[in-house]
Amino acid sequence: MYPVTTPVLPDRSLWMYDTTLRDGAQREGLALSIDDKLRIAHQLDELGVPFIEGGWPGANPKDVQFFWQLKEEPLQQAQMVAFCSTRRPGRPAAEDTMLQPILSAGTEWITLFGKSWDLHVIEGLKTSLDENLAMIGDTIEFLRQQGRRVIYDAEHWFDGYKADPTYALATLKTALGAGAEWLVLCDTNGGALPPEVADIVGQVRTQLTQEAGSPLALGIHTHNDGAMAVANALVAVTAGATMVQGTINGYGERCGNADLCALIPNLQLKLGYHCIPPQQLTKLTETSRLISEVVNLAPNDHAPFVGRSAFAHKGGIHVSAVERNPLTYEHIQPELIGNHRRIVISDQAGLSNVLSKARSFGIELTKQNPRCRDLLDQLKALERKGYQFEAAEASFELLMRQVLGQRQYYFELQGFQVHCDRMPDGDDWRSHSLATVKVKINGQTILEAAEGNGPVAALDQALRKALLNFYPAMARFYLSDYKVRILDSTAGTAAKTRVLLESSDGHQRWTTVGVSTNIIEASYQAVVEGLEYGLMLQETGTAQTASP
Template structure:
């Protein structure tokens, strides 16, 4: 039977210290529920008493029963010169009534002497006394040996003595922290192994930060050295450069090293969990993030696509479905027939790879990419291009004319943008005008106004992102621009692209593709 490694999630505490992240109580409760469903062993929910939000969260958690996860409260050892029972922050930890308490203490003599301004002996008493006191009230106490690796490198005897006192105080887990994130994997392995050999009776954990871009590797090396609890955050969010990324650690441990981490069926929810936390934290998942990123299993070069369609392990280290992700074949000027045929089959268009129509489509795509089109980030425009090529997109409306006016009078604080659109739907003419906070906004509004009477479902569509890129910079103000638009209807998101020397025309192409794609998809769902 494979050995168990316990996962300790600190997204809601350490992760919330990331710049730009601010979880509400409701946000935290939703994330806790997701982490519990996924099979996380410990969820560190915050520091009760340090702020009103965390105190209130623990009050609410008293009435919530989780299926798997243990709720953990976080705090520090007692202050110098105080007895544990006199320290209000220890009392707040007990009042929170968690299933486990994690307290951190100094294991680097520099911090004891310079930051705490106390003696090395007093610090040892603070560690042992605080743990022993908390053990009277909670079934499990975890000790975070803060700055352990830096402390060990400077004064190994004292760092190990801190661990010894924590064990004597009754700590259930000793967690070695690379608080500054400066250690490299070989150092973490050697030092963790030394701790495991010195204290064979202790259960050891690892808490790594990513300042040297090695937090995941450091966590893996600690496990190989004998650690059996791993701290981290979803997507690696955290202060400075972040914490160890659980979305990489969990599959590495389970799929590559054979440890038991989460139930196999739950691992398939990893990508969903990653994107869920990203949405709530407003920290998008980088496209190239391993395992869970949108591009983690994307293939652009024709040779790669051709090979991976024959046998996936030629260019994929795991089956994407094991972590709930999917293979993605992208299309660009590097693409060959294999990419195109794969994408066509994804759309339900069965074609012979040697068909002249496929060759024509390949050439058309390469020509458009040469002009500045970029279909990797605009899959909706690519799907429309392919389906139009095979005559599979009906004509939803005919444009007669559009016009955009931008005016600013001396009395105006900002320019005023107005757009008019003339078009016909099935022979019925429409002529609308609309104002916007910019020319593209006005054009989008006028187009929608003209079409919503015929297609009410367009009311669901929202433009959520708009990007402009210069294609040929050397041309100055005559350069071509590429406009990328992302839209949503609440159920799905899609990207469209337009290229022109005129930014309004490029925007019009991307806007109309977005509208047509929505109409086509809704029609397909009804069939």
């Protein structure tokens, strides 16, 4: 049903270069332990990325330890790269102690960055233009003498070229003459636009290739300050760049770097370049989500290609069309990059949505089934009350099974109470909650109480205490996200509240919803359904609506 993917030709290979562990780690609020970095490096290795930049040994002790530990847990496919700057002004590279940890990291490849912009040389380095050229050439020659291969990152390249193209080109010629194997053009400030990037990359490629008399190995490194990082990298490739640097999920300082999760499929599936093996491309979505979990940042559900909503269909007309031919509303086959189609259920849903969603749960329904119409009517009635099932598919599956007479009830709630205290704690105050729940399980009435730092935590703990002896698998369940939305703010403290609660068992996630004018009641509804759904997954071994 999809058009044939553009064929990859032997001479259209690109070298993907990931800098998540170095440039990506400069994102505000992102911090990586050594174990985090090792886990990410091995995941990128499995994805098939040829070059992985591990950090700047010597700039901080953590990066030194990371490179040492990596020797005990070597990568299987990728080249690990150490990163550093040129030597300091007025000091020979052989005597610059900054370069010793770089050599001690033991990597075959080193990425060295130097200044392309005369403004940075004069204002930043406080040295002369000639000394900057000497710093570039001397450092690369020294690293080459030590048996290292060098990728030269021309920092602030596009700004430098626009300010003084002759001097900017001189920095590249110096790096090339000293033995650099790659010249990477960096849009460090992220302010360049695609037409000028394409034009400048083309000019550099033409001029330096003519002077060298041989093909030039050019790379591109773009930042996203103008929301152009991916576009700039794409046009650079079409202008002759064969190395593409970026980060998973676009992580990076300020507004981020070029997102490899968008670049790789665009280059490989749309433009016909070879970036990574096709069988490894199917791990792209998994890699994006795993790394977002490791860095402790919520996955971007609306990210192109790898987002949970990237192939989600909500309107009834859309769903009906996609059911007939996915090409009507999908630009690629989601399975090619490890994602999948989702049919979203909401008050805009038609019978097509309900039927398609039922199939994803392993339930076959037809339009002639009267319960199908009953389900749609209940769905729209509940959404009018404030329920939102497009973000709580676990609750919708439970509702569907309830209407069809297939829902299993693992326990019966017979009541709960919550008591909250605010007590002095030295010069401050602390909150304390106590919850009591009464449930009936297999004809047996259980009464349990538990404490928590808030009413929802106390309720959750009390319910788990009551159920754990009957359902030991529940010990693996935990709350991974909790969102509260006021639905009618004009009602003030009497407003209706919607709670979305995400649960996990460590392998999969599912979301449930509760609505009430009482926030504790709304939370309890979501907690109960979260536990019910988790038990259903354990019992059936299915996870249709749970996200990886």
